[in-house]
Amino acid sequence: MLSSTLILIILSLFLGTGVWLIFIWAVKKGEFDDIEGAKYRMLEDDPPPTRQGDDIDKQSRLP
Amino acid sequence: MSHDSCHHCRLPIPPADAIIDRIDGVELRFCCQGCLSVYRIISGAGLGTYYQKRQLSPSGSQGGTIQDTYDDGYLSGFVLQRHGRGELSFLIEGIRCASCVWLVERYLGSLAGVSEIRVNYGTHRGRIVFDPAAVTPSEIFAAVARLGYTPRPFSYDAARQAEEREQRTTLIRFGTACFLSMQLMGYSLALYAGYFQGIDPASRKLMQYFAALVTTPVVFYSGWPFLGGALRSLRNRTANMDLLIALGVLSAYGASLFALYGGGEVYFDTAAMIVTLILAGRLFEGSARRRAASGVDRLLRLAPEIAHREIGDKTEAVATGSLKIGDILLVRPGERLPVDGTILAGSTEIDEAAVSGEPLPVPRIAGEAVIAGTLNLTASVRVQVTAPAADSFVARVARLVEEAQSRRAPVQRLADRVAAVFVPLVVLVAGATFVYWIWTGGTVDPLLAAVAVLVIACPCALGLATPTAVLVATGASAGRGILFRGGDVLEGTARLTLAAFDKTGTLTEGKPRIAAIRPSAGSEEDLLHLVARAEGGSNHPLARCIVAEARRRGLETGDGEGTRTLPGLGVELGLEEGMLRVGSRRFLRQAGIGGMEPFSAEPLTEIHAALGDRYLGSILCEDTLRPEAADAVARFRRLGIGTAMLTGDTVEAARRIGAQLGIDEVHGALSPADKAEWVKKAMARGERVLMVGDGINDAPALSEADVGCAMAGGTDIALETSDLVLTRPDLMTLVTGIEVARRTLDIIRQNLFWAFAYNILALPLAASGELAPIHAAAAMAASSICVVGNSLRLKNL
Numbered sequence: 001m002l003s004s005t006l007i008l009i010i011l012s013l014f015l016g017t018g019v020w021l022i023f024i025w026a027v028k029k030g031e032f033d034d035i036e037g038a039k040y041r042m043l044e045d046d047p048p049p050t051r052q053g054d055d056i057d058k059q060s061r062l063p
Numbered sequence: 064m065s066h067d068s069c070h071h072c073r074l075p076i077p078p079a080d081a082i083i084d085r086i087d088g089v090e091l092r093f094c095c096q097g098c099l100s101v102y103r104i105i106s107g108a109g110l111g112t113y114y115q116k117r118q119l120s121p122s123g124s125q126g127g128t129i130q131d132t133y134d135d136g137y138l139s140g141f142v143l144q145r146h147g148r149g150e151l152s153f154l155i156e157g158i159r160c161a162s163c164v165w166l167v168e169r170y171l172g173s174l175a176g177v178s179e180i181r182v183n184y185g186t187h188r189g190r191i192v193f194d195p196a197a198v199t200p201s202e203i204f205a206a207v208a209r210l211g212y213t214p215r216p217f218s219y220d221a222a223r224q225a226e227e228r229e230q231r232t233t234l235i236r237f238g239t240a241c242f243l244s245m246q247l248m249g250y251s252l253a254l255y256a257g258y259f260q261g262i263d264p265a266s267r268k269l270m271q272y273f274a275a276l277v278t279t280p281v282v283f284y285s286g287w288p289f290l291g292g293a294l295r296s297l298r299n300r301t302a303n304m305d306l307l308i309a310l311g312v313l314s315a316y317g318a319s320l321f322a323l324y325g326g327g328e329v330y331f332d333t334a335a336m337i338v339t340l341i342l343a344g345r346l347f348e349g350s351a352r353r354r355a356a357s358g359v360d361r362l363l364r365l366a367p368e369i370a371h372r373e374i375g376d377k378t379e380a381v382a383t384g385s386l387k388i389g390d391i392l393l394v395r396p397g398e399r400l401p402v403d404g405t406i407l408a409g410s411t412e413i414d415e416a417a418v419s420g421e422p423l424p425v426p427r428i429a430g431e432a433v434i435a436g437t438l439n440l441t442a443s444v445r446v447q448v449t450a451p452a453a454d455s456f457v458a459r460v461a462r463l464v465e466e467a468q469s470r471r472a473p474v475q476r477l478a479d480r481v482a483a484v485f486v487p488l489v490v491l492v493a494g495a496t497f498v499y500w501i502w503t504g505g506t507v508d509p510l511l512a513a514v515a516v517l518v519i520a521c522p523c524a525l526g527l528a529t530p531t532a533v534l535v536a537t538g539a540s541a542g543r544g545i546l547f548r549g550g551d552v553l554e555g556t557a558r559l560t561l562a563a564f565d566k567t568g569t570l571t572e573g574k575p576r577i578a579a580i581r582p583s584a585g586s587e588e589d590l591l592h593l594v595a596r597a598e599g600g601s602n603h604p605l606a607r608c609i610v611a612e613a614r615r616r617g618l619e620t621g622d623g624e625g626t627r628t629l630p631g632l633g634v635e636l637g638l639e640e641g642m643l644r645v646g647s648r649r650f651l652r653q654a655g656i657g658g659m660e661p662f663s664a665e666p667l668t669e670i671h672a673a674l675g676d677r678y679l680g681s682i683l684c685e686d687t688l689r690p691e692a693a694d695a696v697a698r699f700r701r702l703g704i705g706t707a708m709l710t711g712d713t714v715e716a717a718r719r720i721g722a723q724l725g726i727d728e729v730h731g732a733l734s735p736a737d738k739a740e741w742v743k744k745a746m747a748r749g750e751r752v753l754m755v756g757d758g759i760n761d762a763p764a765l766s767e768a769d770v771g772c773a774m775a776g777g778t779d780i781a782l783e784t785s786d787l788v789l790t791r792p793d794l795m796t797l798v799t800g801i802e803v804a805r806r807t808l809d810i811i812r813q814n815l816f817w818a819f820a821y822n823i824l825a826l827p828l829a830a831s832g833e834l835a836p837i838h839a840a841a842a843m844a845a846s847s848i849c850v851v852g853n854s855l856r857l858k859n860l
Binding site for chain 1: 161164165183184186227231234235238239242245246249250265266269273
């Protein structure tokens with residue numbers, strides 16, 4: 001009884017530590033620096049910004 | 064009106080704010096630069112089926128011309144080299160909404176050589192990674208400027224890095240405390256259950272050891288800010304909240320460690336909960352404040368870093384910082400002035416809105432002084448430097464702001480004052496308990512009883528009392544257009560006794576409006592129609608107000624073709640009937656036209672018109688008082704708050720408006736330093752001062768005052784230096800804000816009472832040595848629920 005409790009407790013500690021490490025990694029990477037943006041970005045379904053051919057180039061050369 | 068809605072987003076365009084573009088002779092109207100730019104990009108990329116082939120026309124002198132203000136030599140100092148790629152951070156001004164961010168990201172992402180671009184929605188900072196061989200920093204800046212936004216280089220200096228690290232550390236401390244407290248909750252639950260139904264000693268011991276294991280980092284890592292604060296408070300010999308928290312946490316933790324070896328009940332959960340809840344409270348409070356970037360920095364960036372100095376008959380670009388008194392500069396239209404100076408040759412109109420809040424451009428002729436950071440609108444001028452960049456008007460204001468901010472004592476918080484009384488009291492009671500049990504020598508361990516007193520006296524609801532009330536109040540008032548920058552601002556606002564207002568843009572609209580149309584013959588419409596034809600292409604605020612009025616009446620307006628602008632005077636348009644002249648009294652007199660009425664006594668701006676040599680009449684524009692201003696002043700009086708007006712305008716103009724609104728004290732012809740000085744004196748008299756303003760000239764006073772309030776639409780610097788921001792330009796919301804603040808302070812007081820009430824009930828139990836963990840838990844839960852529930856009442860104000 002006691003040893004099974006012990007195993008479960010240690011298991012839960014390991015699990016929690018994993019999540020905690022992910023949290024720290026996310027904070028360090030700056031994931032929480034812009035908490036406003038996420039709600040807008042999820043609505044964008046355009047392809048990621050890439051060059052889109054001549055028309056945009058022409059735009060960028062305009063005065 | 065259907066014809067006055069934005070071509071891109073279909074929202075109505077505020078009068079006189081329209082941005083007009085012409086495509087194949089069709090006039091398209093937009094509500095903002097963002098919509099215009101999106102339209103341009105969509106149609107430019109051939110994506111818009113509605114949008115036909117079109118040609119671009121330059122959209123007047125909006126903002127500063129950034130393209131040649133920053134060159135690569137200067138910008139390369141801001142570029143970080145990483146694995147052969149350049150990384151540049153910059154601040155983008157003019158971002159108003161999510162689509163602005165979208166636009167900048169998409170557009171820059173489409174440039175050749177750009178591999179990564181991210182713009183932060185909250186701080187408006189962009190970070191771009193690019194290939195230095197394919198694109199240069201100045202090209203990137205030019206691209207942002209082309210969209211109608213103003214990019215500024217932004218360096219991660221040491222202070223800013225430290226600030227960012229601090230934010231992240233707090234978040235990690237809180238996250239760690241949360242994670243460990245959740246684990247702890249499991250063990251505590253087992254222990255509580257064991258307390259009621261029995262538990263075998265081995266399991267109990269195991270749970271207690273694990274509880275000790277997870278609590279230790281919470282106390283010494285997550286709780287470090289409190290422990291450090293408590294140490295400082297001991298050194299200063301003033302008890303504050305930190306000391307009370309540290310006392311409670313450490314005594315609970317120490318007593319539990321002792322119990323772990325000596326046998327008895329543990330209070331690890333109490334220690335961990337106090338730390339976690341109080342950290343949560345601090346995060347709540349910090350989130351409102353964090354939005355503010357460094358205002359002073361932005362103020363200094365107003366003046367361009369590059370100036371064009373004349374040497375012989377050539378000009379060279381030099382760094383603004385290297386300019387000396389007596390240097391001669393060339394300032395072209397659309398450029399901001401780099402330093403203070405006097406105009407040597409040429410005449411122009413200067414937009415001083417960023418500095419003074421004055422909405423109308425000011426004509427400046429040779430011999431007159433100009434201020435760094437203001438925008439040259441109409442003509443090139445040669446300017447002689449009168450002060451080096453470090454001594455310019457803007458730099459002096461920035462210094463005033465910095466001084467005021469560093470000098471201002473933080474509003475002493477209610478919770479701190481309570482703690483200052485409470486800490487010695489608790490220590491006294493604990494000491495008395497200890498002495499009593501030694502004296503009587505009963506069965507109770509004197510040390511344990513004394514520690515139990517300390518544990519129970521430091522309620523964790525104390526950490527929630529202020530932040531929850533602040534959180535609910537800031538949330539509820541944000542919906543009404545009032546932004547409080549933190550809890551101390553709410554407390555400060557609740558205690559105000561004197562409100563000082565700036566005039567232009569605060570008590571008045573800051574936008575000209577037509578007061579009267581006075582044709583010398585014929586109808587009002589005829590005159591308005593002719594004037595609007597001449598003014599149609601102009602970006603001058605007076606012209607825009609006339610054009611907006613003409614449109615409102617359904618009259619046709621001109622497109623600016625064939626008109627000639629004479630800076631500071633007016634415009635000319637050649638018609639078949641003769642030369643149409645619209646402009647100042649002086650302008651018409653110079654053209655040999657008479658018949659103007661004498662000056663009126665009212666403080667109105669006059670626009671006169673003549674066709675050929677026939678005088679047509681005049682249009683009078685005024686900066687109107689806000690419709691709610693008089694009501695708001697009366698409401699202030701009813702709240703027991705005195706009113707004052709501080710303005711840079713003439714004393715007579717100030718008196719007239721003051722009398723109209725019923726303001727108690729009126730002061731005119733004040734410089735920014737005078738305003739700050741006045742506020743300081745009022746505060747020395749013991750008044751708690753609210754300053755309301757919108758311009759750079761108000762910035763020192765805003766940061767000097769107990770509470771500085773800026774209105775949306777004011778200059779960025781005013782918004783940054785203020786504690787309280789009204790997102791709608793409506794003075795009545797300020798009155799509401801004060802009422803909310805007063806109500807919040809009441810709630811905080813009640814919260815503090817409830818936080819202590821239950822714990823004080825449990826205090827005799829602790830002193831008598833009868834305290835069981837279940838008593839501590841019950842007292843804590845009851846006070847926390849009362850505090851949170853009480854705070855939620857603020858929601859339905």
